[in-house]
Amino acid sequence: MTEIRHDPVAPTRTQRLASGGAIDAHRHDDHQIVYAGRGVLAVTTHQGTWVAPATRAIWVPAGTAHAHRAYGDLELHLVGLPAGENPLGLDTPTVLAVGPLLRELIIAYTRPADLVGAPPGPRGDGGERARLRAVLLDRLRASPQQPLYLPTPTAPLLRAVHDILRADPGDDRTLAALGREVGASDRTLSRLFRRDLGMTFPQWRTQLRLHHALVLLAEGTPVTAVAHRCGWSSASAFIAVFRRAFGHTPGAHPGV
Known part of the structure; x- marks a missing residue:
C-alpha cells in the first residue's frame, strides 16, 4: 500500500464488485462500516487482513489506510460515520457479528436515494433516515467482536x-x-x-x-x-x- 488516496468523507452507499475486483488503498477522515451482503470481502491495512462473509461486517476507524478485495460477486454496503461518533469505541479495524436485524438495517440505510426517499450520507439527516440510523448504531453497540484477523x-x-x-x-x-x-x-x-x-x-x-x-x-x-x-x-x-x-x-x- 505505497500510494494512498485521501477521500475525506467516507461514503454511505451500495456498490458491486466482480470477483477479484478491488478498491485501491485509501483513507477517510470518517469512520466506516464495510459489509458484504453477498460474497466475501477482504480489507487489508499495514497491520494485516480482515475477511468477512455475509455474517460479519468490518469496522474501519477514521484515518486508517485500507484496501478492499472481492471474492465471489460482491455486494458491498458502506456506512460512513463522523470521526467524533464511535459507538463501539474502537480504534483498530475489527470484525463484528451481523445478525439478521443488523443486516437489514445496513442494507436499508445504504439503499440508493430513490428507494429510501432521502440521499444517503455519513452525516445522517432528519426524519425516517435519522431514526433508521439511530437503530443501526444501537445494534452495532450490541454486536459481538469476532477474532477473524490475520496479522501481517x-x-x-x-x-x-x-x-x-x-x-x-x-x-x-x-x-x-x-x-x-x-x-x-x-x-x-x-x-x-x-x-x-x-x-x-x-x-x-x-x-x-x-x-x-x-x-x-x-x-x-x-x-x-x-x-x-x-x-x-x-x-x-x-x-x-x-x-x-x-x-x-x-x-x-x-x-x-
Whole structure:
C-alpha cells in the first residue's frame, strides 16, 4: 500500500464488485462500516487482513489506510460515520457479528436515494433516515467482536513462513519442519509468533486457513475440496472448526 488516496468523507452507499475486483488503498477522515451482503470481502491495512462473509461486517476507524478485495460477486454496503461518533469505541479495524436485524438495517440505510426517499450520507439527516440510523448504531453497540484477523508478519523469519503457507495453506508441516526451511528453530519461531503477532503458530495457521476457506467457498469450491486444500484431515474436521468460528456449517454459508 505505497500510494494512498485521501477521500475525506467516507461514503454511505451500495456498490458491486466482480470477483477479484478491488478498491485501491485509501483513507477517510470518517469512520466506516464495510459489509458484504453477498460474497466475501477482504480489507487489508499495514497491520494485516480482515475477511468477512455475509455474517460479519468490518469496522474501519477514521484515518486508517485500507484496501478492499472481492471474492465471489460482491455486494458491498458502506456506512460512513463522523470521526467524533464511535459507538463501539474502537480504534483498530475489527470484525463484528451481523445478525439478521443488523443486516437489514445496513442494507436499508445504504439503499440508493430513490428507494429510501432521502440521499444517503455519513452525516445522517432528519426524519425516517435519522431514526433508521439511530437503530443501526444501537445494534452495532450490541454486536459481538469476532477474532477473524490475520496479522501481517514483519519479522523476516515469520514473513518467510507466511509466504510458504500463504502459497499452500494445506501444507501440514510442523513448525520445526518449516523452521528448517527458513533457517530457524521452532522455539525461535514460536517466540516470534507470540511477540510479533500476539498468537501462537497453530492459532495463526488456523486463521490463515479459515481466510482461505472463505475465499474458496465464495468461488464455489465444494466443501470437501476446501477442507483438503486448506489442510484439514477431513471434511468433518473442517466443518467443526468452521462452525466454531462462524456459527454455522460451510454448507449453509450465506452470501456465497
